Amino acid sequence: MKDIHNTVGADQYLLKSIAEELRLPLVQISRLAELSQASKYDFASNIRSIESSADLAIQLLESFILGVEFSDRQREIELSPITIGAVMNDVAHQLHRLASQNDYDIELSIKSAHPIMGNYEAIKMAYLNIAHTIITGDNSSDGKKRKSIVFAVYNRGPKNMAGVYGNNLQISKSSWEKSLAIFDRSRQKMPDFSSINGSGFFVATSILESMSLSLNPSKYRGHKGLAAAFPLSQQLQLI
């Protein structure tokens, strides 16, 4: 798997990608604010939507900053014993409102509780971005099918696999490789998405790569998604 920082040569392409992606929440906020001034219709709902759009934009920016600081060694990646299941549980809870606003059901499938050495906040931020991207990447309301997002943690050999999967996502090894290859040239980097360009996936890749982890396309119970393999700590298992 390519290193996102090497792939793009510098963080400027990632920053451009994020700037393009941030146009959507900012346009949403601007139009919702105009609607709220022009109409008395559903004012509370407009305010909730403004809050969600702003939160998504902040999350993406904060994650980008974290990824850059880690990769430039401006910030120390402090490791401590954690379980990936706990991180995923936290992410799933945090996403509850966004998921329900977009007609997504959340499912947690934690089949491994082995401890690993990792940075809880950084891993959480990476998975939040993956999940945000899956949910907002296809937030159209005209589909008849109920959408679902699955947070899964399971063992594969000496590693803990942790992935986020969606029943609406069509990501494959080749489409992911193509997306990384056209990262610095294409507006629509992910063929699955229309309104956004999938920057959250690239920001998550950047954060995980700074911890020597790579994000790869994966399948879980028929759903496609992205997952990373976390090496299990032999010492921690003895505790």
Added chain:
Amino acid sequence: MTEILFIEPDRVLAKTYHDYFTEKGFKLRFTGKAQEAIALADKITPDLVILELQLKIHNGIDFLYEFRSYPDWQDIPVIILTMVPPNEFPQDKEFWKSLKIHKYMYKPKIKLNSLFIEINELLAQKTL
């Protein structure tokens, strides 16, 4: 009542346009997919189409080529309201003419009120 077929993949924006233009007295039908838009157009025969170009699977230009291939839909005006910036949108007049694009509008810079004014002007021209 004027019926608008709005091809907008983002749910938040779709709801915003819906609430604003419904209050202004328009009837709006939304979809985020090109194929569904063709099916909807067949069902309702809209007075106007507003189209985002960045769609999943088939893009907005694919939709336009198919839409304009039907004789009954030649005179239905189409406004492109898109996230694709002006420097990336074809400026070739022949392209505009062949697909009968009434207007290109860059979504980040088009307020609801500007779109409302544009739609009213367009509909006024149509009835003349």
